[in-house]
Amino acid sequence: xxxxxxxxxxxxxxxxxxxxxxxxxxxxxxxxxxxxxxxxxxxxxxxxxxxxxxxxxxxxxxxxxxxxxxxxxxxxxxxxxxxxxxxxxxxxxxxxxxxxxxxxxxxxxxxxxxxxxxxxxxxxxxxxxxxxxxxxxxxxxxxxxxxxxxxxxxxxxxxxxxxxxxxxxxxxxxxxxxxxxxxxxxxxxxxxxxxxxxxxxxxxxxxxxxxxxxxxxxxxxxxxxxxxxxxxxxxxxxxxxxxxxxxxxxxxxxxxxxxxxxxxxxxxxxxxxxxxxxxxxxxxxxxxxxxxxxxxxxxxxxxxxxxxxxxxx
Amino acid sequence: xxxxxxxxxxxxxxxxxxxxxxxxxxxxxxxxxxxxxxxxxxxxxxxxxxxxxxxxxxxxxxxxxxxxxxxxxxxxxxxxxxxxxxxxxxxxxxxxxxxxxxxxxxxxxxxxxxxxxxxxxxxxxxxxxxxxxxxxxxxxxxxxxxxxxxxxxxxxxxxxxxxxxxxxxxxxxxxxxxxxxxxxxxxxxxxxxxxxxxxxxxxxxxxxxxxxxxxxxxxxxxxxxxxxxxxxxxxxxxxxxxxxxxxxxxxxxxxxxxxxxxxxxxxxxxxxxxxxxxxxxxxxxxxxxxxxxxxxxxxxxxxxxxxxxxxxxxxxxxxxxxxxxxxxxxxxxxxxxxxxxxxxxxxxxxxxxxxxxxxxxxxxxxxxxxxxxxxxxxxxxxxxxxxxxxxxxxxxxxxxxxxxxxxxxxxxxxxxxxxxxxxxxxxxxxxxxxxxxxxxxxxxxxxxxxxxxxxxxxxxxxxxxxxxxxxxxxxxxxxxxxxxxxxxxxxxxxxxxxxxxxxxxxxxxxxxxxxxxxxxxxxxxxxx
Numbered sequence: 149x150x151x152x153x154x155x156x157x158x159x160x161x162x163x164x165x166x167x168x169x170x171x172x173x174x175x176x177x178x179x180x181x182x183x184x185x186x187x188x189x190x191x192x193x194x195x196x197x198x199x200x201x202x203x204x205x206x207x208x209x210x211x212x213x214x215x216x217x218x219x220x221x222x223x224x225x226x227x228x229x230x231x232x233x234x235x236x237x238x239x240x241x242x243x244x245x246x247x248x249x250x251x252x253x254x255x256x257x258x259x260x261x262x263x264x265x266x267x268x269x270x271x272x273x274x275x276x277x278x279x280x281x282x283x284x285x286x287x288x289x290x291x292x293x294x295x296x297x298x299x300x301x302x303x304x305x306x307x308x309x310x311x312x313x314x315x316x317x318x319x320x321x322x323x324x325x326x327x328x329x330x331x332x333x334x335x336x337x338x339x340x341x342x343x344x345x346x347x348x349x350x351x352x353x354x355x356x357x358x359x360x361x362x363x364x365x366x367x368x369x370x371x372x373x374x375x376x377x378x379x380x381x382x383x384x385x386x387x388x389x390x391x392x393x394x395x396x397x398x399x400x401x402x403x404x405x406x407x408x409x410x411x412x413x414x415x416x417x418x419x420x421x422x423x424x425x426x427x428x429x430x431x432x433x434x435x436x437x438x439x440x441x442x443x444x445x446x447x448x449x450x451x452x453x454x455x456x457x458x459x460x461x
Numbered sequence: 462x463x464x465x466x467x468x469x470x471x472x473x474x475x476x477x478x479x480x481x482x483x484x485x486x487x488x489x490x491x492x493x494x495x496x497x498x499x500x501x502x503x504x505x506x507x508x509x510x511x512x513x514x515x516x517x518x519x520x521x522x523x524x525x526x527x528x529x530x531x532x533x534x535x536x537x538x539x540x541x542x543x544x545x546x547x548x549x550x551x552x553x554x555x556x557x558x559x560x561x562x563x564x565x566x567x568x569x570x571x572x573x574x575x576x577x578x579x580x581x582x583x584x585x586x587x588x589x590x591x592x593x594x595x596x597x598x599x600x601x602x603x604x605x606x607x608x609x610x611x612x613x614x615x616x617x618x619x620x621x622x623x624x625x626x627x628x629x630x631x632x633x634x635x636x637x638x639x640x641x642x643x644x645x646x647x648x649x650x651x652x653x654x655x656x657x658x659x660x661x662x663x664x665x666x667x668x669x670x671x672x673x674x675x676x677x678x679x680x681x682x683x684x685x686x687x688x689x690x691x692x693x694x695x696x697x698x699x700x701x702x703x704x705x706x707x708x709x710x711x712x713x714x715x716x717x718x719x720x721x722x723x724x725x726x727x728x729x730x731x732x733x734x735x736x737x738x739x740x741x742x743x744x745x746x747x748x749x750x751x752x753x754x755x756x757x758x759x760x761x762x763x764x765x766x767x768x769x770x771x772x773x774x775x776x777x778x779x780x781x782x783x784x785x786x787x788x789x790x791x792x793x794x795x796x797x798x799x800x801x802x803x804x805x806x807x808x809x810x811x812x813x814x815x816x817x818x819x820x821x822x823x824x825x826x827x828x829x830x831x832x833x834x835x836x837x838x839x840x841x842x843x844x845x846x847x848x849x850x851x852x853x854x855x856x857x858x859x860x861x862x863x864x865x866x867x868x869x870x871x872x873x874x875x876x877x878x879x880x881x882x883x884x885x886x887x888x889x890x891x892x893x894x895x896x897x898x899x900x901x902x903x904x905x906x907x908x909x910x911x912x913x914x915x916x917x918x919x920x921x922x923x924x925x926x927x928x929x930x931x932x933x934x935x936x937x938x939x940x941x942x943x944x945x946x947x948x949x950x951x952x953x954x955x956x957x958x959x960x961x962x963x964x965x966x967x968x969x970x971x972x973x974x975x976x977x978x979x980x981x982x983x984x985x986x987x988x989x
Contacts, residue, residue, distance in 0.1 A: 205568070206551055206552050206568070207551050207552070207568075209552060223933065228969060228970070229940065291735070291737060292737075292739075295732060295735070296731065296732055316732065316734060316735040403735045403947075404940075404946070404947045405734045405735065405944075405947050405951070407940060407944045419936050420932075424932040424936050425568065426933075426936075
C-alpha cells in the first residue's frame with residue numbers, strides 16, 4: 149500500500165516536472181549560465197575555505213599544506229586591533245543602515261507622487277547616474293572635493309566653515325563615507341520600491357479617497373502597507389551584510405590620520421592578508437565575517453517571520 | 462513570440478560558449494620543445510605594451526636572437542597583475558624555462574625556491590656564464606656586494622640579478638625653486654635652520670604652502686630627507702653592522718618636533734598625509750608651493766620643468782643639498798637605489814630542459830656588450846659612438862612620431878626600468894635627464910651616495926619561520942607607527958608621550974623580536 153503510494157507520488161512528481169519543463173523550458177535554459185556561475189564561483193571555492201584552518205603555502209598547494217586548527221582565528225581575535233576594527237565596522241554599518249536604508253524608500257515615495265512624467269524620468273535617471281561611476285573615480289572625486297580648496301571645502305568655507313581637508317579629519321571621515329554611500333546608492337536602491345509601488349491596486353486609493361482620506365492618510369494606510377513586505381525583505385537582506393563593510397572605498401579614502409575611525413575588519417584584513425600574503429589569515433577572517441552575517445540574516449528572518457509573517461524562507 | 466524565443470535561445474547559446482572559452486583561454490603558450498627555443502616569463506612595462514606585443518619586437522632582444530641563435534618565447538603577465546600571476550604560476554607548477562621576478566621576496570627566500578624545486582641553483586653552470594662569474598667575483602669594485610646579493614644564505618647563486626652601475630644612485634631629494642630664492646635674496650638652504658628661514662620667508666611673501674609633498678613615505682620605508690639631518694632613517698637601516706629602527710633612535714623625536722613646528726606654522730602642507738599627486742602637481746605648477754620634501758628626478762623635476770618651459774623660462778626648480786643640522790655635516794640617508802635590485806632577477810626553473818644553454822643566453826647580459834645593449838641598444842640603430850661615448854640618435858631623443866625618450870628607449874633597450882644585467886649607466890643618465898637642473902641635482906646628491914650605501918639594508922632572506930613571525934608583527938606595527946607618527950606631527954598627540962610610544966612598540970608590538978630577526982638575517986648575509 150505504502151509502496152504503491154510512493155510510486156504514484158513519484159509518477160505524478162515526474163509528470164508535474166515534465167509538464168513544468170514543457171511549459172518553461174526556455175526559462176530554464178536561460179538560467180543555466182547563472183546556475184553554472186553560482187556553482188563555479190560560489191560553491192566550488194567554498195572548499196578553499198579549508199585554508200582558514202591550514203598553514204596555506206602557495207607552492208605546496210591546498211591539500212599538502214599543514215592543518216593548524218584555529219591558529220589564525222586566535223591570532224585575529226587576540227590581535228591588538230581586533231576590538232577597534234570590529235567597533236568601526238559595526239558603527240559604519242549601523243550608520244549605513246540607519247541613514248542609508250530609509251533614503252531610497254522616501255525617495256521612491258516622493259517620486260511616486262510626481263505626476264509630470266517627463267520630470268520624473270529626468271530625476272530618476274539623474275539619481276541612478278552615480279551608481280554607474282567606477283568606485284575609483286568616485287573616490288577620486290571625493291578626495292578632490294573634500295580637500296583644501298576642493299569644491300565642497302570651498303562651499304563650506306563660504307558658509308562660514310573652515311577650508312580644510314575634511315577627508316583627513318577623524319571627526320568627518322565617517323560622515324563623508326556614509327553620506328557619499330547614500331548619494332551613490334539611493335537612486336538605484338529606489339528602483340525596487342518603485343516597482344513595488346506600481347503593484348498597488350489603484351482601486352484602494354479610490355476607496356480611501358471616497359472614505360475621506362487625504363494624501364497623507366493614503367500614504368500611511370495604503371501605500372506603506374502595500375510595500376511593507378518589500379521593505380522587510382530588503383531590511384533582512386541588508387542586515388545580512390552587517391559585517392560586510394566593503395574595503396574598496398575605505399582603502400581608497402583613508403590614511404594613517406584617519407585609521408582610528410576608518411579601519412574596518414575588511415580593510416585591516418586587506419593590509420594583513422593581501423599586502424602581506426597571509427592567505428590563511430584573511431580566509432579565517434572572511435569566514436568569521438560570513439558566519440556572523442549569516443547569523444544576523446537568520447535571526448532577523450526569524451523575528452520577522454514571527455511578528456510580521458514576512459520572511460525570506 | 463516565436464521570434465523572441467528564438468532570440469533568447471541564441472543568446473543562451475552564445476553565453477554558454479562564452480563561458481566555456483573563458484575557462485580555457487590562457488593555455489596557449491607552451492614551449493614547442495625546439496632545442497633552441499626557451500620560454501621566458503617577464504612583465505612588459507605598460508607604456509611599452511601599447512606599442513609592442515612582446516619583447517621579441519624590442520631591438521636588443523632581436524639582436525640577441527641573431528647573435529645566439531636562441532629564440533625566446535616571451536610570456537608576459539597582464540600589467541598590474543604580475544604578483545597574482547606569479548603566484549598562480551607557482552601554484553600551477555607548470556613553469557616556463559626562465560622566470561624574471563623578485564626571488565628575494567619568494568616566501569621563505571630564494572633558498573626555499575630552490576628547495577621547493579621551483580628554480581635551480583646556478584653554481585654548477587657558472588662555467589657556462591664566464592661574464593656573470595667574473596662580475597660576481599672580482600671584475601668590479603662592487604663585485605663582493607653583487608655576489609652577496611645574488612646568492613642565498615648558503616651561498617648558492619639563485620639567478621641573474623639586476624645590478625646597478627656607476628655612482629649616481631640617489632634619485633630624489635629635497636627640491637626648491639631657485640628663481641624664488643634669488644628673488645627674495647636667499648641662499649640655497651643647507652642646514653635645517655636655513656630651511657626654516659627660507660620657508661618662513663616664502664610664507665611671508667604670500668606663498669600659501671611653502672613646502673608640499675607626501676611624507677606617507679613613512680609607510681613605504683623610503684628615507685626621509687629631513688629625518689636624515691637628525692641621523693636617522695624613516696625605518697630599518699644599518700648602523701655599522703647593527704640593524705636599527707629609525708623611530709626608536711634618538712634623533713627621530715627631534716625630527717618629529719621639527720615637523721610639528723613646521724606644521725603648526727603652516728610651512729609644510731597641512732595635507733601632507735592625505736596628499737594626492739595631482740594636488741601636489743597643481744600646487745607646484747601654480748606657485749602655491751615653492752619646495753618639495755622629496756623631488757624625484759624624473760617624475761617631479763623633469764615633469765614640472767617640461768610643463769613650465771614654454772610658459773616661464775625663468776622657472777627654475779632644482780634639487781637642494783640634503784639638509785643637515787650644522788653646515789659641513791653630511792646627510793647619510795639619501796633616497797637611493799640599492800646596488801642590486803630586489804626585483805627583476807632571471808631564475809632558471811626546474812622545467813628547463815637545457816639549463817646550460819639558457820645560462821649561456823643570460824650571460825650575454827653581463828658582458829660589456831650586454832651593458833651597452835641593455836642601456837643603449839644596438840649601435841647604429843639607437844646610438845652611435847662619439848668620442849668614445851655612446852650618444853643616442855635623434856630618433857630616440859627627439860622622436861619623429863612624438864614618442865617620449867622613455868617610450869623610444871623602451872623600443873630598443875631596457876634602460877628605463879630595472880632589468881637583469883647592468884642598469885643606470887652614467888651616459889644613459891646624462892642623456893636621459895634632459896634638463897640641466899636634473900643633471901645638476903644628481904651630481905649634487907652623489908656626495909651622499911657613499912655614506913648612504915653603508916646604511917642601506919641589503920637583500921636579506923627570511924626563513925619560512927622568520928617570515929611567519931615577521932608578517933604577523935609587521936601589519937600591526939606599520940599601522941600603529943604610521944598612525945602615531947602622524948598624531949605627533951599634527952599635534953593631536955604630544956611629543957611628551959614619545960617615550961610611551963617607544964614603550965608600546967616594545968611591549969605590545971614586539972619590535973625587539975623583529976629587530977633581532979633582521980639582525981640574524983644580516984649576520985647570515987655578512988658571513989657568506
